[in-house]
Amino acid sequence: xxxxxxVTVTGAAGQIAYCFLPLLLRGEVFGSRxxxxxVLLDVEEALSTLRGVMMELEDGAYxxxxxxxxxxxxxxxxxxxxxxVLLGAFPRKLGMxxxxxxxxxxxxxxxxxxxxxxxxxxxxxxLVIGNPANTNAAVLAHFASDIDKKQITAxxxxxxxxxxxxxxxxxxxxxxxxxxxxxxxxxxxTQYPDLFNGVTDGGPLPDWLQDETFLRNEFIPTIQExxxxxxxxxxxxxxxxxxxxxxxxxxxxxxxxxxxxxxIVCADGSYGIKKGIFFSFPCYCYGNGSFEIVxxxxxxxxxxxxxxxxxxxxxAEWEQAFAALLP
Ligand code: NAX
Numbered sequence: 001x002x003x004x005x006x007v008t009v010t011g012a013a014g015q016i017a018y019c020f021l022p023l024l025l026r027g028e029v030f031g032s033r034x035x036x037x038x039v040l041l042d043v044e045e046a047l048s049t050l051r052g053v054m055m056e057l058e059d060g061a062y063x064x065x066x067x068x069x070x071x072x073x074x075x076x077x078x079x080x081x082x083x084x085v086l087l088g089a090f091p092r093k094l095g096m097x098x099x100x101x102x103x104x105x106x107x108x109x110x111x112x113x114x115x116x117x118x119x120x121x122x123x124x125x126x127l128v129i130g131n132p133a134n135t136n137a138a139v140l141a142h143f144a145s146d147i148d149k150k151q152i153t154a155x156x157x158x159x160x161x162x163x164x165x166x167x168x169x170x171x172x173x174x175x176x177x178x179x180x181x182x183x184x185x186x187x188x189x190t191q192y193p194d195l196f197n198g199v200t201d202g203g204p205l206p207d208w209l210q211d212e213t214f215l216r217n218e219f220i221p222t223i224q225e226x227x228x229x230x231x232x233x234x235x236x237x238x239x240x241x242x243x244x245x246x247x248x249x250x251x252x253x254x255x256x257x258x259x260x261x262x263x264i265v266c267a268d269g270s271y272g273i274k275k276g277i278f279f280s281f282p283c284y285c286y287g288n289g290s291f292e293i294v295x296x297x298x299x300x301x302x303x304x305x306x307x308x309x310x311x312x313x314x315x316a317e318w319e320q321a322f323a324a325l326l327p
């Protein structure tokens with residue numbers, strides 16, 4: 001057995017955590033030989049639920065679980081963390097303006113960024129899932145100033161999985177036979193799902209899938225609105241599919257993959273996206289928590305207005321979030 005890895009999960013009393021934690025402890029992320037020290041963080045009001053989650057994890061008798069600790073203390077939660085999975089965020093409430101949501105979360109991710117900077121291992125890898133995920137990651141990156149920005153990513157894999165699965169269903173093939181479907185930009189309904197680089201069976205997607213009317217009226221809005229459609233049907237937001245996407249993201253980032261995967265990462269100037277913005281790009285993961293933005297998949301001119309829209313939204317989010325934090 002290897003040295004235990006300390007994994008901190010925030011929002012651990014929530015519904016994605018409830019689906020994700022069993023998958024983590026079954027070895028689906030870091031493999032079946034990697035022991036895990038689990039630290040669970042949530043807010044004070046959720047501590048009783050968190051205690052129940054901890055009891056259930058103990059009752060699972062997972063061989064990989066070496067220890068488990070829960071807390072509502074942010075500093076304590078990140079001590080010596082190897083990996084931080086940040087699910088906890090302030091939810092949008094009825095009548096709440098988006099600006100207020102951004103600012104409430106900016107305060108949370110500032111505090112967590114500072115705590116990670118102070119207490120986590122220097123090699124820590126951080127995955128932000130809590131919404132608004134791109135801007136929360138940007139805030140965290142700003143305040144975890146000693147941590148390399150390439151150690152911080154946010155989740156757009158659920159959007160990529162949704163888009164890939166949609167195309168596979170149209171083609172009547174398995175999702176693993178469809179590659180290079182990308183989702184660019186913000187994890188919001190301005191995201192740009194793009195299939196022009198898609199391949200199946202070693203060749204490009206059929207022309208009928210690249211028809212602009214189909215893209216505008218069916219493919220793009222279905223993927224952009226998929227989260228809302230799940231809420232409408234289930235009366236709860238996506239949790240099972242989100243947990244699967246978290247597993248996919250972390251496993252590929254740590255173990256590596258031959259596929260090109262979507263991750264929200266700090267823009268380095270690739271594709272003309274302003275440096276410092278957290279944006280969903282096609283990435284290649286080498287394993288051990290390293291990745292590169294893959295530069296060979298430009299969107300076609302059809303995508304330009306979509307990219308402009310999502311860029312504009314991210315710039316506005318950045319300004320609104322930081323307005324609450326910086327003098
Ligand atoms: P839940 O509302 O079930 O759970 C969230 C948990 O976070 C709650 O237990 C809450 O008490 C806790 N929390 C709130 N503030 C906290 C803080 N400051 N510190 C620690 N914990 C805190 O939400 P769930 O369905 O589990 O979703 C978690 C987050 O993922 C939400 O923000 C959601 O919007 C976001 N999502 C992001 C996705 C993505 O692709 N990036 C997709 C799925 C999901 O919608």
